[in-house]
Amino acid sequence: MKKKIITAAAALAMAVPMTAQIGTNPQWLDNAVFYQIYPSSYMDTDGNGIGDLPGITSRLDYIKSLGVDALWLNPVFESGWFDGGYDVIDFYKIDPRFGTNTDMVTLVNEAHRRGIKVCLDLVAGHTSVKSPWFQECANGDRNGRYSDYYIWTDTISQKDKEEIEARHRDANPEGSTRGRYVEMDAKRGKYYEKNFFECQPALNYGFAHPDPSHPWEQPVTAPGPQAVRREMKNIMAFWFDKGIDGFRVDMASSLVKNDPGKKEVSKLWNEMRAWKDRHYPQCVLISEWSDPAVAIPAGFNIDFMIHFGIKGYPSLFFDRNTPNGRPWEGQDISKEYKFCYFDKAGKGEVKEFVDNFTAAFNRTKQLGYIAIPTANHDFQRPNIGTRNTMDQLKVAMTFFLTMPGVPFIYYGDEIGMKYQMNLPTKEGSNERAGTRTPMQWAAGPTAGFSTCEPARLYFPVDTEDGKLTVEAQEKDPNSLLNFTRELVRLRHAHPALQGNGEWELVSKESQPYPMVYKRTAGGETVVVAVNPCDRKVSAKLPHIGKAQPLITTGKAVYKTGSGSDAVELKGISAAVFRIME
Template sequence: MSGRVRHAEASPRPSWLSSARFYEVYPQSFADSNGDGIGDLRGLTERLGYIHDLGCNALWINPCFDSPFKDAGYDVRDYTKVAPRYGTNDDLTALFEHAHTLGMHVLLDLVPGHTSEEHPWFQASSRPDPTERVTPVDADRTIPVESVTPVGQTTPRIASLFDPRRRGSDCETIRRVVQESDTQESVSDRYIWTDSWISRGDGLPFIGGETERDGTYIINFFKCQPALNYGFAHPKHPWQKPALGPEALATCEAMLDVMRFWLSRGADGFRVDMADSLVKHDDDGKPFTIRTWQYIFSRIRPEFPEAAFVAEWGRPYESMQAGFDMDFYLDWRWDGHPNGYNMLLRNTDTPLDHESDASYFNADSGTSIAPFLEQYLPQLHDCERASGTFNLITCNHDTLRVAQRLTERELKVAYGMLLTMPGCPFLYYGDEIGMRYRPLPTKEGGYVRTGSRTPMQWDADKPNLGFSCAPSESLYLPVDSAADAPTVASEAAREDSLFNWVREVLALRTEQPALASDARFDVVAAPVDGRAFAYIRTPADGHASTHPRTTADSSSAPAPAATRDDVSDRNGATARPLLIAMNPGRGIETVELPSELRPDASMLLALGSPTVSGRTLTLPAQSFAILG
């Protein structure tokens, strides 16, 4: 059995991902329930109905764990405690429970590669004698230290504590067990330390002179983020421990305990931050990081088979081998060279400039979809061969929002595609109303990203656009003060708004098995010298093969015929193939209807008055159509 199909054969992905439609929330900016100017978990819980009614049935919450917030929560001080500014562990458990009553799933953001410099592990590791075992002093401790098992050895005693029925003070007891089992073990090698205060980092970023320990320590990004020790692919110094050696496995076990803690409390999985960067000096293709994740998944999946894991990796050939269920098409643009996401939405070195933007959805760019497909299709194949998904995003917390650069009409065409492609769609909060990027001073290490993290805009008739009742100067970030700032209330009231378009597309995705994440995808039209793009989605149960075609056609030749015109969905209802077609340009485009489409197919959703005559679909300027 080859490594790349191991996950597909040994651990099928969670069944609920087939119909998942994700909404990403930056918790400090979504809804403030207590008037302190910062969004919180109770505010988010109160707004779950909004997310559900929009058409999303899954949630990704950016980091909400205890943190000094030097990198907006990606510097974790305690993995098993909710940051007080967001609420309590019970608040997060209540959010899980309410989401589940709505039929929604919740992913937490896991940062496995580094912690905050204030994490107890690092504080113990940086002592003059880091091999000394440290026992935390806690007069209210209810679990005797002698009953705690070392990290990674989950005995029935501790396993019984990971019981989702436990609430309140029991939750705090479990958290102490996890913390104490960590600190009872020596954490000398939990991080990567050199063997001298004057040692350099062998090409890795390092910090010296900050601790009592005689050595420098490796960091991942900011000074405040010491790298956790998952070992080196090819150790060449005594201080470099081997990948999957005892020290690295101890770190894996500590992270497994974090996963168990939250999965047992009701979390449905994790989005994993920088999942490809665990092992240092890894070879091309990340083989040692892949093996590390395979080890982690071999431990956690038997315990939580319906938990989902999405990688911030961006290379599905690797992430699927590692065992992840999903990967993202990330917003990467290096040295002026765009990736597929940039080709669609931001193909410019000056991100807010419309005129220089050569992205596909810019009506004036003249760009074909073919270059995007040349990148996208091979990566989609890699995911499908491993029964995984390759997900497209509208934006995220690290990406500049596109609303300044693309008009509302351009965004409608763009979201029509992004929300009907294979994989699980990820909608960033506020994108459904066209929230705009704002050039703001950095906040909590956000730098240029800060302007994509502003408060959600609910209602112009309420203070701070409905985000918070706090004084405006107390807000986490300022709200958009423009007179035309879009809000949920104003967009919902306007029949032809972007908001209502997104709701329509998501409603159709909810109803149609052909738009499931694992439904078949075939390119119908992608002319190199034209602007049209058309593809057919067919319910997965209708085919033995789920592999899409691998080339972007230079003509509008139809795809091969399906084996059946329609199949039945899980409820026995007829599930037809659907044709999705678009023209983001200024001219008129035509597409020949493929043979898979039934003769009685009707227009299910339309933008810009597309028409069908015989077997020809005519797409006026900036139009979009779904037929089935």
């Protein structure tokens, strides 16, 4: 989901106990590469212009050819489709647009037969107002099964009332995220608390510090919040028992209300992790928290470093002239980055990213994994604005697939699919529409995604006359697709490039181009150098040793000296070197 959330400050993060057990991550994660699929946009088999689960199953051989080890699917449960599947009606049922529960089991079995694991998206914080839980809660007995699954009150502050009035003055009040409460003529209460849109009532995990003057604020130990926890375990167990290998948890830090420092929500997830490890030790929990130093000690196997939370990702990839680089309402950018690093102009910096990543990595490397995705369903792809050539995208992909942690390739980024500007919103997409367009398999008006008329496509395609397709790039040994496959192969083949390998910047932050870092593990050392700018650059390095190139794009030379080494790269180039001594 689209969020403008700032996580707890570093000082508060330090207060969260590191209670996750060291060494309890499934071993397969250390060498894993994930592939994220937005199911509505991957492959349509029934000709209605919307992707489905049989479509994903039909493309598993292609996915296997990428070398990836696991899939993450955006929400596939029955939904009201106001927010791209994140308004869930029934967590135990596949949405009919995608197929059936049996179609999901078939997909899992076929993926497992190819050595690919499958993870789903768990919207743990809220449901749709169309959920039977919410309908029974709103209209049923106060002592019914679901009566305390949500947060209700008959009284709110004047300020909260003014927020409701302001939201109702918006052109599209149901699509506004403004305010905390929604007014409703319900037997259960006059107002319910929402998480995002009006149609997304917050599930009641309790309040870390209930206000005594607000009797509706239940403690986390109350029966309602405890019942919601059990329900989430039941949902996960239901799908784990059908072969699902893990969950990415949407808005994972937001469950417990009034929780400064995220202490209670961290306890909640440690409880969930202990339960999972006891019953499903090979399955994984992945958080959308974007504060790994808090999320991973809280019990997650993986946390993302993305477009919100700890700073760094935007300064690498979001040009200020692109949608995700523009300031949002009320944001002061006077002290923030001016130019993104991965741009041919070469005016960016790496300090913000390196400092924050290094701190998070050092605090979590014995506990879990940081994921730096190529993109996702909430923010723009690498192919955007002036970063639009295959050479530029190869440099970016070199970075994504040689950093520690667990890489996530967003579907289509392996062929350089564009972020399409100014698309009409659909199912709550807003500016996210441009990153949710159909997978481009072949030339043609529907890019091989569907047999429907082009006007019925979920979103339009833009193949650049067939160049940005799997079909074209399969035939080109120098394509981004085949370059990505080779990077994944190298990562699997070299322990230093895998998830637990050490990481150290060996170039200078003060001289950001090129960025050169060292990866070490199992007695092996690998040096990675990336130069996104369009001019020749060089960097003096501490002496590491003689180097053998493993993969290059553009031209790069590694020179070894007695007291120091140096690397030279032509404009828009990258290289991975193995140190031979």
